[in-house]
Amino acid sequence: GESVGLHLPTLSVQEGDNSIINCAYSNSASDYFIWYKQESGKGPQFIIDIRSNMDKRQGQRVTVLLNKTVKHLSLQIAATQPGDSAVYFCAENGAGANNLFFGTGTRLTVIP
């Protein structure tokens, strides 16, 4: 089966600082990666995605970096705000199927 893992299960950052959430994936055939944010009591919400032909993609206050050499994915959140407190999941599409394989998540806590 697929293996998508996170380096740290929890991360605490000061409000205003930048956050970096890391993710390792195991399937070198994966060509699509996605980050989700899940707030307490809610379903996962799409944040940003990236395809394997890219190594960086930017959104609003978020950047995803993909390093295919070491099979590593990261999510950077600029100027972290209290509303960013949530669990963040990375996911990959495995061998190109429409399924996604999810990591277990990192809980981000923003300290005011």
Added chain:
Amino acid sequence: DVKVTQSSRYLVKRTGEKVFLECVQDMDHENMFWYRQDPGLGLRLIYFSYDVKMKEKGDIPEGYSVSREKKERFSLILESASTNQTSMYLCASSTDPGGETQYFGPGTRLLVL
């Protein structure tokens, strides 16, 4: 915006009961998915469907069945609920082809006593 709705936010059932979880999406998506989410285990795929009346087993289909009679609706059925099926159930949908981005509903927290 894509909207995926689930029939219940919280549900309490007794062991042996038949349980229906309903999911509806309003974006004409071909693909629909059912996951369960448990602490430390992340999201695990139960069943998915690429088209009406079509279903495929995910990673943990045992004890579950699904129904997709209409494109917008995907139902998860627990034939005889057991305590180990206490979990958060999440429905998602995506477009096809190549529509890997899945949009999730708010989840149903099921407690089986």
